[in-house]
Amino acid sequence: MLNPPASPLKFPRLLLTGAGGNLGQELRPRLKAYCDVLRLSDCRDLGAAAAGEEVQTVALENTDRMMDLLDGVNAVVHMGGVSTEQPWEPILASNIVGMVNLYEAARLKGVKRIVFASSNHVTGFYRQDEVVNTRMPPKPDGFYGLSKAFGEDLAQLYWDRWGIETVSLRIGSSFTEPRDRRMLATYLSYDDLERLVVAALTAPIVGHSIIYGMSDNQTTWWDNTHAKHIGYRPLDSSDVFRSAVEARQPVIDTKDPAAIYQGGAFVKATPHG
Numbered sequence: 001m002l003n004p005p006a007s008p009l010k011f012p013r014l015l016l017t018g019a020g021g022n023l024g025q026e027l028r029p030r031l032k033a034y035c036d037v038l039r040l041s042d043c044r045d046l047g048a049a050a051a052g053e054e055v056q057t058v059a060l061e062n063t064d065r066m067m068d069l070l071d072g073v074n075a076v077v078h079m080g081g082v083s084t085e086q087p088w089e090p091i092l093a094s095n096i097v098g099m100v101n102l103y104e105a106a107r108l109k110g111v112k113r114i115v116f117a118s119s120n121h122v123t124g125f126y127r128q129d130e131v132v133n134t135r136m137p138p139k140p141d142g143f144y145g146l147s148k149a150f151g152e153d154l155a156q157l158y159w160d161r162w163g164i165e166t167v168s169l170r171i172g173s174s175f176t177e178p179r180d181r182r183m184l185a186t187y188l189s190y191d192d193l194e195r196l197v198v199a200a201l202t203a204p205i206v207g208h209s210i211i212y213g214m215s216d217n218q219t220t221w222w223d224n225t226h227a228k229h230i231g232y233r234p235l236d237s238s239d240v241f242r243s244a245v246e247a248r249q250p251v252i253d254t255k256d257p258a259a260i261y262q263g264g265a266f267v268k269a270t271p272h273g
């Protein structure tokens with residue numbers, strides 16, 4: 001169910017990149033309540049624009065097209081880019097070159113707020129018996145997590161030098177429900193994802209802030225103490241799925257790196273084929 005607008009703030013034109021991805025598709029109908037025009041982009045075909053939408057097919061690594069994409073935009077929700085562990089080349093194109101293109105375009109087109117879909121895999125090599133806050137050093141669990149750490153540093157640079165604000169969302173596992181024991185800690189419901197994105201778009205002052213994207217789960221490895229100013233309040237929890245998940249996966253191999261580290265299977269995924 002879509003939430004009623006959490007904020008009276010309405011953007012004249014909001015850009016959602018990666019609109020064809022899993023989370024982009026979830027956000028597409030939800031973000032319309034917060035803007036007059038929702039501009040959508042992806043490298044794949046998004047189909048026809050509905051009322052109140054504009055659609056552009058743009059690869060993040062295409063510098064010129066990215067410049068056009070940000071023209072006339074008031075704020076960006078950047079969900080685009082590679083979102084799993086992959087070989088370096090596609091990660092370099094979308095998550096490194098593409099991020100620089102996005103922020104350069106924002107600078108030149110006067111866009112002042114970006115909500116960046118970072119990832120919990122920035123800190124995936126912390127152990128599951130540690131609680132990590134947003135000021136602790138990154139420990140990426142692969143090239144993908146490393147590229148998201150780069151994105152966060154880039155956002156910090158564009159805040160310090162050019163005053164472009166960013167909220168970096170270290171998104172956990174945003175699916176319809178948690179799929180395994182790990183996701184009892186990392187789960188982020190779609191409704192809470194919407195609450196998080198809207199809070200990040202509308203908080204009055206954010207500079208560059210980092211926040212973990214999780215629901216109000218009983219088990220948690222992440223501490224958002226330093227992001228209270230964002231005003232994100234999750235209303236869902238993985239707890240309602242707990243008994244079903246534990247019944248499906250009663251035994252955990254505690255010697256398996258996927259069960260030791262927060263990044264789960266990402267710590268074993270190899271980009272080298």
Ligand code: 15L
Binds near residue numbers: 083
């Ligand atoms: C991510 O960053 C991925 O984009 C997503 O597919 C999930 O696997 C998630 O992390 C996770 O950690 O569960």
